[in-house]
Amino acid sequence: MKEKIDTRTRILDIAEAAVLEKGFEATSIEEIVAGAEISRGGFFYHFKDKNALARAMLERYIEVENALYDDLFARARELNDDPLHCMLIGLKLLAEMLEEMPTGHPGCVIASTAYQDRLFDEGVRNLNRQAILGWRKRFRGMFEDISELYEPREPVNLDALGDMVSGVVEGGLVLQRALREHNNASEQIMLFRTYLKLLFAPR
Amino acid sequence: MKEKIDTRTRILDIAEAAVLEKGFEATSIEEIVAGAEISRGGFFYHFKDKNALARAMLERYIEVENALYDDLFARARELNDDPLHCMLIGLKLLAEMLEEMPTGHPGCVIASTAYQDRLFDEGVRNLNRQAILGWRKRFRGMFEDISELYEPREPVNLDALGDMVSGVVEGGLVLQRALREHNNASEQIMLFRTYLKLLFAPR
DNA sequence: GTGTCAACTGGACTCGCGGTACAGTCGGGA
DNA sequence: TCCCGACTGTACCGCGAGTCCAGTTGACAC
Structure with missing residues (x-):
C-alpha cells in the first residue's frame, strides 16, 4: 500500500x-x-544541479518516445505486413495520437534544448544528438525495406528521408506552439504521408 | 564620414x-x-527591459526574412514564369543559400522563442504568430497559382502545404542545431521540393 | 551665450535564482 | 544498537535583471 x-x-x-x-x-x-x-x-x-535534472529528463523522455514508436509501428505491423503500408499506418496512428492530446501535445524537448544550447553541458547536448540519430536509423531502416519493394519515383537520400520524419514532427510542433493552434503537427505528418504515397507509388 | x-x-x-x-x-x-x-x-x-529587446529583434528579423523571400522568389520568377517552376527554383535558391552560410545558418528565432514562451510577453508571442501566418499566406498564394495549372495528384490542404514550407525549414534547423551538422535544413528543403514535383506532376 | 533636450555615464541598490555547505533528523535494516 | 540513506532547514555567496537617479556632453535653437 x-x-x-x-x-x-x-x-x-x-x-x-x-x-x-x-x-x-x-x-x-x-x-x-x-x-x-x-x-x-x-x-x-x-x-547535483539543474543540468543533471535536464539530463535525467531527456533520458527518460527519449526512452518513452522510443517505446512509443516501438509500440506504434508494432501495432501498424500487425495490421499490415507490407513495409510501405506499415509506415503509412504508423504515421496515421502517430497523427491521431498527436491530435488526441487535449493540451495539444507536450512539445518536443529536443527542439527546446537545441535552441537553448549553451545552457546545457556536453552530456545533455550529446543525448539530444543521439536521440535524433536513433530516429534517423529507425526510419532509414524502414525506408530501406520499403524501397526494396517499391522503387522511388525520384531519387532520395534515405538518411535525409529518415530525418524528415523527425523534422516534420519537430517543425509541426514549433508551428503549433507558435500559432497556438492544435493540429498542425498531425496535419504535417499527414502531408508527409501523402509524400511517401507518391514517392513509393507502384508504376 | x-x-x-x-x-x-x-x-x-x-x-x-x-x-x-x-x-x-x-x-x-x-x-x-x-x-x-x-x-x-x-x-x-x-x-525598457529584455522583452523590449526581444520584440525589436524579432521585428527586425522578420522584416529581413520577408525581404529575403521577396527577393528569392522574384529572382526565381525572372528565371521562369510558370508558378510551379518558380516555386521549385525558389526552393533550390533557398536551399543553396542555407548551405552557403558558413556558420551553418543563424537558426530561426521563431522556434527559439516558441520554446521559451513564458519568458516573453504577449507582444513577442504575437509577433511570432503573425510572422508564421504571413508565410502561410505567402506560400498558400503560390500554391493556389500552381494548383490552377497543375491538378494535385493527391488532395491537399493548401494552408497546411504552405505551413509545410515553414515547418520543413524550422524542423531542418532544429535537426541541424541538435546534430551539429550543417546541411540538414537544405537537404530537407530539397526533399520537400521533390514532394512538390511529385504532387504537381502533369499527368 | 544661454537654455534645452536627447543620449548617454556611473554607481548604488533590490530581488530572485542557482548553487554550496553543512548540521541535524528520522525511519528502516544488519 | 548502530549505521545509513533520504532527507530538512538554514545560512550564505554570486550573478544577472531591473530600478533610480544624479550628473555629463554635444548639438541645435533662439
Whole structure:
C-alpha cells in the first residue's frame, strides 16, 4: 500500500510538466520543490544541479518516445505486413495520437534544448544528438525495406528521408506552439504521408 | 564620414549575434553592453527591459526574412514564369543559400522563442504568430497559382502545404542545431521540393 | 551665450535564482 | 544498537535583471 512514488521520479514528473509548459529556464527549482513537497536540500540531494535534472529528463523522455514508436509501428505491423503500408499506418496512428492530446501535445524537448544550447553541458547536448540519430536509423531502416519493394519515383537520400520524419514532427510542433493552434503537427505528418504515397507509388 | 552606427542598431546587431549563437536567456545584458561599448544605463535607455529587446529583434528579423523571400522568389520568377517552376527554383535558391552560410545558418528565432514562451510577453508571442501566418499566406498564394495549372495528384490542404514550407525549414534547423551538422535544413528543403514535383506532376 | 533636450555615464541598490555547505533528523535494516 | 540513506532547514555567496537617479556632453535653437 506504498502509494508514495519515489521522490526522484516525483521531481522528474513535476519538472517535466513545468518545462514542457513554459521552458527549462522559466522553471525554477523553487517551484519544483514546492510541487514535489520537498526541501531545496532534497532536490540537490538527487540532482547535483539543474543540468543533471535536464539530463535525467531527456533520458527518460527519449526512452518513452522510443517505446512509443516501438509500440506504434508494432501495432501498424500487425495490421499490415507490407513495409510501405506499415509506415503509412504508423504515421496515421502517430497523427491521431498527436491530435488526441487535449493540451495539444507536450512539445518536443529536443527542439527546446537545441535552441537553448549553451545552457546545457556536453552530456545533455550529446543525448539530444543521439536521440535524433536513433530516429534517423529507425526510419532509414524502414525506408530501406520499403524501397526494396517499391522503387522511388525520384531519387532520395534515405538518411535525409529518415530525418524528415523527425523534422516534420519537430517543425509541426514549433508551428503549433507558435500559432497556438492544435493540429498542425498531425496535419504535417499527414502531408508527409501523402509524400511517401507518391514517392513509393507502384508504376 | 559618420561611420558610427547608431547605438540602438549596434545593440540589436550584437544581441542578435549572441542570441543566435547561444539563446536568449544565455545572453546577458552585461555582455551586450560590453560588446556595444555602452553602459548598462545606456542599454535601458533604449530598451525598457529584455522583452523590449526581444520584440525589436524579432521585428527586425522578420522584416529581413520577408525581404529575403521577396527577393528569392522574384529572382526565381525572372528565371521562369510558370508558378510551379518558380516555386521549385525558389526552393533550390533557398536551399543553396542555407548551405552557403558558413556558420551553418543563424537558426530561426521563431522556434527559439516558441520554446521559451513564458519568458516573453504577449507582444513577442504575437509577433511570432503573425510572422508564421504571413508565410502561410505567402506560400498558400503560390500554391493556389500552381494548383490552377497543375491538378494535385493527391488532395491537399493548401494552408497546411504552405505551413509545410515553414515547418520543413524550422524542423531542418532544429535537426541541424541538435546534430551539429550543417546541411540538414537544405537537404530537407530539397526533399520537400521533390514532394512538390511529385504532387504537381502533369499527368 | 544661454537654455534645452536627447543620449548617454556611473554607481548604488533590490530581488530572485542557482548553487554550496553543512548540521541535524528520522525511519528502516544488519 | 548502530549505521545509513533520504532527507530538512538554514545560512550564505554570486550573478544577472531591473530600478533610480544624479550628473555629463554635444548639438541645435533662439
